[in-house]
Amino acid sequence: MRALEERITREGKVLEGNVLKLGSFLNQSIDTAFTAEMASEVVSLFAGERITKVLTVESSGIAFGFAIAEKLGVPLVFAKKSHASNQSGDVLSAKIHSYTHGNDYTATVGAEYLSAGDSVLIADDFLATGEALHGLMKIIELAGASLAGCAIQVEKSFQNGGDELRRAGVHVESLAIIDSMSPEEGVRFRP
Amino acid sequence: MRALEERITREGKVLEGNVLKLGSFLNQSIDTAFTAEMASEVVSLFAGERITKVLTVESSGIAFGFAIAEKLGVPLVFAKKSHASNQSGDVLSAKIHSYTHGNDYTATVGAEYLSAGDSVLIADDFLATGEALHGLMKIIELAGASLAGCAIQVEKSFQNGGDELRRAGVHVESLAIIDSMSPEEGVRFRP
Numbered sequence: 001m002r003a004l005e006e007r008i009t010r011e012g013k014v015l016e017g018n019v020l021k022l023g024s025f026l027n028q029s030i031d032t033a034f035t036a037e038m039a040s041e042v043v044s045l046f047a048g049e050r051i052t053k054v055l056t057v058e059s060s061g062i063a064f065g066f067a068i069a070e071k072l073g074v075p076l077v078f079a080k081k082s083h084a085s086n087q088s089g090d091v092l093s094a095k096i097h098s099y100t101h102g103n104d105y106t107a108t109v110g111a112e113y114l115s116a117g118d119s120v121l122i123a124d125d126f127l128a129t130g131e132a133l134h135g136l137m138k139i140i141e142l143a144g145a146s147l148a149g150c151a152i153q154v155e156k157s158f159q160n161g162g163d164e165l166r167r168a169g170v171h172v173e174s175l176a177i178i179d180s181m182s183p184e185e186g187v188r189f190r191p
Numbered sequence: 192m193r194a195l196e197e198r199i200t201r202e203g204k205v206l207e208g209n210v211l212k213l214g215s216f217l218n219q220s221i222d223t224a225f226t227a228e229m230a231s232e233v234v235s236l237f238a239g240e241r242i243t244k245v246l247t248v249e250s251s252g253i254a255f256g257f258a259i260a261e262k263l264g265v266p267l268v269f270a271k272k273s274h275a276s277n278q279s280g281d282v283l284s285a286k287i288h289s290y291t292h293g294n295d296y297t298a299t300v301g302a303e304y305l306s307a308g309d310s311v312l313i314a315d316d317f318l319a320t321g322e323a324l325h326g327l328m329k330i331i332e333l334a335g336a337s338l339a340g341c342a343i344q345v346e347k348s349f350q351n352g353g354d355e356l357r358r359a360g361v362h363v364e365s366l367a368i369i370d371s372m373s374p375e376e377g378v379r380f381r382p
Contacts (some may be wrong), residue, residue, distance in 0.1 A: 029304040032261035063257045070223035113220040158256030
């Protein structure tokens with residue numbers, strides 16, 4: 001999506017350690033109109049797929065996932081990273097390594113919120129090694145639901161997670177794919 | 192908002208310790224169309240107020256905050272509960288006690304995302320003792336911005352946070368106000 005690439009080029013800050021800061025419109029301060037445009041793009045990329053729910057993991061995928069789910073007219077389910085007192089009953093869980101935070105966490109979804117008849121689109125802001133997607137895919141599998149695909153805002157192809165999933169037959173759509181980046185040279189997109 | 196009260200009565204589960212579980216439409220699995228309706232109600236309740244940004248804290252306020260901000264045509268800014276590698280530079284921070292999780296955390300917002308000219312609407316899912324709102328109000332104050340008001344989905348009036356803020360002159364609008372609740376008797380709303 002050209003508009004997203006332009007925005008990343010203009011506003012993104014590449015930090016040490018393969019970290020791309022997009023706080024001005026994608027993470028901390030969310031450009032809501034632009035997020036809605038990105039969601040429309042996702043809806044057209046997955047046209048024809050049966051999608052009954054959108055699944056993400058808290059918290060930076062929630063706004064994007066919400067915008068997609070609203071346009072599709074389906075619920076957004078989000079996995080939690082910690083157990084809260086307002087969760088009760090059976091949970092579906094998967095251990096995920098966070099590249100951004102440098103730690104492991106257990107993502108959980110109440111078992112009643114995903115079921116065998118569901119066809120689930122995973123939405124997330126970043127795709128790097130694919131750890132979060134694999135965790136969410138495991139949760140979908142535990143629910144006995146099926147995976148419609150993965151919608152990503154920014155993929156870092158040099159961390160290989162996206163292409164591995166595509167080779168495994170998963171329908172992955174990333175609105176911007178970064179082939180390389182560095183603090184000195186900035187960001188280069190897949191042609 | 193009558194539709195929200197009905198939904199809470201029908202689907203809410205009151206757990207021990209003043210915990211109300213609304214995972215089926217408001218927290219874990221988010222009814223996106225209904226969230227958009229609630230956001231429209233907020234927009235009409237704050238009609239005439241100047242609002243340049245909506246502020247929430249991750250993660251359960253993000254969907255509601257996003258829906259409001261999108262309708263207002265302004266950015267959604269969310270405070271983070273932990274420091275991530277994609278945050279850099281100056282941050283505005285406030286310590287907040289979480290009633291749901293039973294711990295303290297530091298909420299942070301990148302200093303570049305709120306500024307002195309902003310008039311900020313705070314959005315959150317629950318209002319109980321008001322700890323989270325006070326933390327977000329402190330962040331707005333640190334930014335030199337002004338507070339337009341607080342939009343809440345569910346207020347537990349018996350924990351007093353909402354009425355204390357109203358007495359202090361803050362424009363607080365809660366779409367449902369619960370005067371009492373218990374696992375045995377369920378939920379009673381403010382008449």
